[in-house]
Amino acid sequence: MNSFKDKVVLVTGGNRNTGLWLVKKFVDExxxxxxxxxxxxxxxxxxxxxxxxxxxxxTxxxxxxxxxxxxKKMFDVIEREAGRLDILINNSANQGLGHGGPLxxxxxxxxxxxxxxxxxxxxxxxxACNRFFLSEKQQAKREGAGVGADKGVVVFLSSNTAMRAIRGRTAYCSSKGAINSMVRSLALDLAPLGIRVNCCAPGYINTERWDVLDPKIAARRRANCPLGREATGTDIANVVAFLASEDSGNMTGEIVTCDAGCSCQHMPADVDR
Ligand SMILES: NC(=O)c1ccc[n+]([C@@H]2O[C@H](COP(=O)([O-])OP(=O)(O)OC[C@H]3O[C@@H](n4cnc5c(N)ncnc54)[C@H](OP(=O)(O)O)[C@@H]3O)[C@@H](O)[C@H]2O)c1
Known part of the structure; x- marks a missing residue:
């Protein structure tokens, strides 16, 4: 598939875990x-x-x-090597692990x-907006682009913990809630400029942290998922790619949850009888 042929994409945090699968998806496309x-x-x-x-x-x-x-220096490199940017994936995260409780x-x-x-x-x-999406240079190259064609696309990664908290992660959960609000706010202000801003809110993703997880905890987590499994990096990359593509051309300000159904259940199956 070549859905992103001729597109230039930046994936922050593309060096490990889910970020690697995001990078792979866009390269493959x-x-x-x-x-x-x-x-x-x-x-x-x-x-x-x-x-x-x-x-x-x-790169x-x-x-x-x-x-x-x-x-600024990172954008200098993109300017030098590609001269443009079409899609930004805000994937980087500080997990806020090991902080202890709120007290x-x-x-x-x-x-x-x-x-x-x-x-x-x-x-x-x-x-990304000021240096590339809205730059005169990039706009000049867009002449002839169809009605509704994006000038730029942004996809954030938040988390289902923005809506349903996990223990001992006050700063992280709060930050993911702030991202959801920021996505709506940016989407509103940037829509008239032809820039779409959406968000994927994952639940459990299989990362290297699962490799060191007690197998009993891993099994209990999976039992907590209505679909019986955590997401793979590819699952998340597919949702992000949809939000970055013209297939989602009439969507902006959306938070798309990808969490194996966790957010739609009140209690896991073993206690919901
Ligand atoms: N894993 C999950 O179960 C899960 C669940 C819900 C949501 N999410 C969200 O999905 C996204 C990917 O999750 P993940 O678990 O794959 O993330 P992760 O393993 O925690 O990796 C975080 C990435 O962010 C980068 N990063 C951290 N601080 C940075 C900084 N100051 N500047 C630039 N980059 C920085 C890291 O780079 P370094 O290698 O240099 O540290 C790393 O590449 C994140 O936004 C996460 O919050 C994950």
């Missing part, structure tokens, strides 16, 4: 893909991981998205999570 990890070391390991998956031709950068100067956590940790998940996502989006 013909896009020129840029991605980042938060450091030189994690970006380098992302290059190796993609190689093992047989994915080639990706992997080191960029802490909470640092505006680093974000004992260091409030500074709350800032750190918001600086990546909310402010980081915002400043990458703002720069």
């Amino acid at each position: 013909g896009a020129r893909v840029f991605a980042c990890g938060s450091s030189e070391k994690s970006a380098a390991s992302g290059v190796e991981a993609l190689k093992r998956m047989g994915v080639e031709g990706v 992997m950068m080191a960029c802490d998205i909470s640092d505006l100067e680093q974000v 004992e956590m260091d409030p500074q940790k709350f800032h750190e999570v918001f600086n990546v998940n909310v402010i980081g996502g915002f400043q990458v989006t703002q720069m």
Whole structure:
């Protein structure tokens, strides 16, 4: 398939776990893909991981998205190598793990999570719009594009925990709720400019963290899912690709949940009898 042929895509946090599958999906569908990890070391390991998956031709950068100067430098690379950007996938996340409960956590940790998940996502989006989606250079190349053709597309990754909280993750859950609100707000303001902003809200995704999970907990988690399984990276990549594609051309400001039905159930099957 070549749904994204001639498109230039940036995937933040494309260096590990779900991000790798997002990168693979866009590469498989013909896009020129840029991605980042938060450091030189994690970006380098992302290059190796993609190689093992047989994915080639990706420019992997080191960029802490909470640092505006680093974000500027990342966009300089995209400018130099591709001269344009069509699609932004805001996937990077600080998971806010190990902070403890709300009574004992260091409030500074709350800032750190918001600086990546909310402010980081915002400043990458703002720069994508100003430097590329709405730039005169990019617009000049769009002449002849059909009615309703996107000037730019943004897809955020939030979480079903924005709606139904998990324990000991106050900062993370709050940040994902903030992302959902930001998506609606950005969608409203950017719609008249031809930019769509949508969001995929995953539930459990199988990442490297599942490799070290107690098998009993993994089984209990799966039993909590009406579909009986967590998402694969490909499951999430398929939803994100739909939101990034012209197939969702009349959608903006939407939060699309992909959580094996967890959000529609009151209680898991073993207690709902
Ligand atoms: N896994 C799940 O079950 C689940 C459930 C619901 C929602 N989600 C959401 O889905 C997305 C992908 O999840 P995941 O579990 O694959 O994520 P993950 O394993 O936690 O990976 C997070 C990614 O974000 C990057 N990142 C962290 N801080 C950054 C910073 N300051 N600047 C730039 N990048 C930074 C990491 O890069 P480094 O390698 O450099 O740290 C990494 O690539 C996330 O938005 C997550 O919140 C996941």
